[in-house]
Amino acid sequence: MRKPELAAAIAEKAELSKDKANEVLNVVLDEITSAVAKNDSVALIGFGTFSVRERSARMGKNPQTGEAMEIPASKTVGFKPGKKLKDAVDG
Known part of the structure; x- marks a missing residue:
């Protein structure tokens, strides 16, 4: 949808x-x-919670050259589903 x-x-x-x-x-x-x-986190009771998550710096590979490179720390959005949503998906 x-x-x-x-x-x-x-x-x-x-x-x-x-x-x-x-x-x-x-x-x-x-x-x-x-x-x-x-x-701030946003909690929608029964649906889930949106929140900021921290990603630490890590080593990765450049897919074009295969060369090792450092991936810097960053922030991302996380979503944790609520019980009602989990139950609906489980059927």
């Missing part, structure tokens, strides 16, 4: 126009993005 399909599903279930549902979806995604960018 892509973003337009998700917005259409929200519009149908919440009895909103597609434009309004798309606007709501964009606001939710923007708020999650800004919170995680500020190093």
Whole structure:
């Protein structure tokens, strides 16, 4: 499912126009993005938690030359699914 399909599903279930549902979806995604960018975690009970994760520096290989190179430390976004989401996936 892509973003337009998700917005259409929200519009149908919440009895909103597609434009309004798309606007709501964009606001939710923007708020999650800004919170995680500020190093806050976002917990959606039953769904999961978005948080910042630190990756330490490590050695890797240049795929073109095979030469060893250091990959610098970085930050990434992690997602830990909630119980309700895990149960839905397990079926």
